[in-house]
Amino acid sequence: MKLYYAPGACSIGIHILLEEIGKPYQAERMNLQQGEQYKPPFTTVNPKSKVPTLERDDGSVLTEFPAIAYWLAKKNPAANLLPDDLDLQTKALELTDYAVATIHMQGFGRQFRPSNFTPNAADEGAVKARGKDLAEKGFALIDKAMDGKDYAVGKFSIADSAIFYVEFWSKRAGMTLPSNCAAHIDRMLARPAVQRVMQQEGLA
């Protein structure tokens, strides 16, 4: 199995899940700044030009964070990456999708790549501000969901790996996390699997 990742990108969440699982895998570093994702050979692996991309042992490829995380969890039940209870499992998927599709794609997408949201350079400041509002609203909702819990659905799950990477980005964006999220990122950073990934990606 091979994970295509970029240091500190959203792929870090999948990298963490692979370390939590503890089975051998390859990690192929991509240089997004140099546009490696838009050129062969990567475009033949994932024509969407995105990380995370997971190439499985049979050569088939999975893309999209929630789908990769779900497959890894189901394929490796001993790693306990999803609760057994259907309602909690669904909650974990809901939170994973919210972190990726809303906080990342809508909130941070606007802050990091404003030109993707407007053709007018003069509007980019307003786009970034809207992105910050969306991310703040997202963290407030996650914070509420995490009230009284160490992890998003009680025990560590795929949702925590998605929430972790957006929390990590909040620091890059100069945002202040609400208290439960601030405690969550510290709890995540204390996990041995997360520490190994931070080392491997050169972020420690």
Ligand SMILES: N[C@@H](CCC(=O)N[C@@H](CS)C(=O)NCC(=O)O)C(=O)O
């Ligand atoms: N919807 C995708 C989003 C993946 C994504 O946006 N990846 C970013 C890195 S965080 C990327 O590969 N960007 C490269 C580019 O757009 O050029 C998912 O869930 O995996």
